[in-house]
Amino acid sequence: xxxAKYTLWIIFSAILAFYLLxxxxxxxFYNLEGVYPIEKDLGLxxxxxxxxxxxxxxxFFAAAGTLYARxxxxxxxxxVSSPVTGASCDTIEIFGGLLYAxxxxxDGTGLGLYRTNPATIDWTADPITxxxxxxxxxxxxxxxxxxxxxxxxxxxDTDKEFEYFLYSTADGDTYTPAVFDIAPTAPVTDIEDYVGxxxxxxxxxxxxxxxxxxxxxxxxxxxxxxxxxxxxxxxQTSSSFGGLLNSSVSPxxxxxxxxxxxxxxxxxxxxxxxxxxxxxxxxxxTRFIDDTRNNVVLVGTEGAGYYKIAxxxxxxxxxxxxxxxxxxxxxGLYKSAINSFYIDVAPxxxxxxxxxxxxxxxxxxxxDEDSRWYWKQE
Amino acid sequence: MLRKLNLxxxxxxLFCYLSVGLAFxxxxxxxxxxxxxxxxxxxxxxxxxxxxxxxxxLFLQEFPLFGxxxxxxxxxxxxxxxxxxxxxxxxxxxxxxxxxxxxxxxxNDAPYYMLPITVKGSYIIHFFPFEFPIFxxxxxxxxxxxxxxxxxxxxxxPGFSSIWKYxxxxxxxxxxxxxxxxxxxxxxxxxMGNFLEVTLTVQYNF
Numbered sequence: 001x002x003x004a005k006y007t008l009w010i011i012f013s014a015i016l017a018f019y020l021l022x023x024x025x026x027x028x029f030y031n032l033e034g035v036y037p038i039e040k041d042l043g044l045x046x047x048x049x050x051x052x053x054x055x056x057x058x059x060f061f062a063a064a065g066t067l068y069a070r071x072x073x074x075x076x077x078x079x080v081s082s083p084v085t086g087a088s089c090d091t092i093e094i095f096g097g098l099l100y101a102x103x104x105x106x107d108g109t110g111l112g113l114y115r116t117n118p119a120t121i122d123w124t125a126d127p128i129t130x131x132x133x134x135x136x137x138x139x140x141x142x143x144x145x146x147x148x149x150x151x152x153x154x155x156x157d158t159d160k161e162f163e164y165f166l167y168s169t170a171d172g173d174t175y176t177p178a179v180f181d182i183a184p185t186a187p188v189t190d191i192e193d194y195v196g197x198x199x200x201x202x203x204x205x206x207x208x209x210x211x212x213x214x215x216x217x218x219x220x221x222x223x224x225x226x227x228x229x230x231x232x233x234x235x236q237t238s239s240s241f242g243g244l245l246n247s248s249v250s251p252x253x254x255x256x257x258x259x260x261x262x263x264x265x266x267x268x269x270x271x272x273x274x275x276x277x278x279x280x281x282x283x284x285x286t287r288f289i290d291d292t293r294n295n296v297v298l299v300g301t302e303g304a305g306y307y308k309i310a311x312x313x314x315x316x317x318x319x320x321x322x323x324x325x326x327x328x329x330x331x332g333l334y335k336s337a338i339n340s341f342y343i344d345v346a347p348x349x350x351x352x353x354x355x356x357x358x359x360x361x362x363x364x365x366x367x368d369e370d371s372r373w374y375w376k377q378e
Numbered sequence: 379m380l381r382k383l384n385l386x387x388x389x390x391x392l393f394c395y396l397s398v399g400l401a402f403x404x405x406x407x408x409x410x411x412x413x414x415x416x417x418x419x420x421x422x423x424x425x426x427x428x429x430x431x432x433x434x435x436l437f438l439q440e441f442p443l444f445g446x447x448x449x450x451x452x453x454x455x456x457x458x459x460x461x462x463x464x465x466x467x468x469x470x471x472x473x474x475x476x477x478x479x480x481x482x483x484x485x486n487d488a489p490y491y492m493l494p495i496t497v498k499g500s501y502i503i504h505f506f507p508f509e510f511p512i513f514x515x516x517x518x519x520x521x522x523x524x525x526x527x528x529x530x531x532x533x534x535x536p537g538f539s540s541i542w543k544y545x546x547x548x549x550x551x552x553x554x555x556x557x558x559x560x561x562x563x564x565x566x567x568x569x570m571g572n573f574l575e576v577t578l579t580v581q582y583n584f
Contacts, residue, residue: 026527026529027529027561027563027567027568027569028521028523028527028529028561029438029451029559029561029569029570029571030561030563030567030568030569031523031527032438032451032452032453032484032523033438033449033452033569035452035484035485035486035488037485037486328488328523328524328526328527329484329486329488329523329524331486331487331488331524334524334526
């Protein structure tokens, strides 16, 4: 009886000591100190989905169904007229000083690729006449190494399924289709260049392709490859690739997946993290960004904010160098799905944007008097 | 702003309490005094109390205890409540257990909770028909912040009460309790939370 009593006391004391030492937890009062009022100040609805944001140096554009614009001097966001009344826009890019945007009707019908001078916004002044991107569903528009890449999805009525295409253009007028050795069964969601055995890397669902030429005339499937035996092979939405990044702050080609895994390619070999999990489930990683002011790589997630990857990590990447951000005190962003990031290095200091699904657009700014960065909701 | 609000709420609370206490005290028939007013409690008598009122965040402080920089808690003034059981050791001393709780929000409306479970020692000063227990409680405190942060800390709760004895069984009063919540942490991230509880209480002795 006495022994049982002492044992209970020892167990209770051990548990209490463990908690009091706070071994594996986050300090709540310290976190509270870092809480700043989340200002919602620039007129953008706070619960919308923002897919992409781009900047021209003097103006920002945000694709959020509606296309929005504001000046870089923090004026309120204003909707931008679309080329067709009521058309929506989820993807934009700046290429050759022009704003490129993919539009679609409310019923989902693709209206194709448009471009305009971002200062004057006139979608009819310099129309794109290439049949490859006219009246098509535009999935992704991305400039890589001086070439613009555009993806489309087309319904094949014979096979009763979508076909996915990737085009490249050097001038914005002529579009060259990429040639895949095995046709992708999912839309291409990202492309990046990195000098190595291949120069151009493309992800589509759970497939990874690579090519040596910018016009992508010989995209070859890269997974599974011997160096990556654990790459997912079967198409599963929970295990598709999320994004690619040619990092300048931590040299290497980064690849994310929606099963908690991150890879890094150094030009010859791939390395990977152990699976990053929350409550035993792999984190759904999305797109990357180089955080040039802190010299780290950031990667978004679906539902868990974003993660910071420490620079110059030894290989393989370790979970210890992959840290979840922001603090839980940044309510609204901590558990958000981040579609993409954008960093504007023109102002001093830089401004980092996070486009979320359902939690609006966030920007991270520097508070001089507190010597710290914090997030604001636009 | 919060401090002003606290004052605005505190002053009427104190006024009401003292007014009611004195009014009832004046109406107490002189011919029905409580027998032996200065030896009300004996060993083994028990007491149950329920309290509810305001939780007032004061400040956070870095270690060390003396000289550590202070910061605003970023929490709002909200509600506190507790249940207490005690056993009298003598007319003046009482030992007990207390389970309390507070519910509040931070400046961005993220929820914040604390649930202290403490052992408590009280020294009761009798001044018929009032009692003034001076006490200190200590134990563990579960803190939950936002949806993802939960910690267990140590807590020390010194305070005093002013109880008006309606009769030998029932008492009504006001508690003023200071909550000192050290959160020990490495890397200079340890802080001490300092809070104030101002609650009305109902006490039953048996």
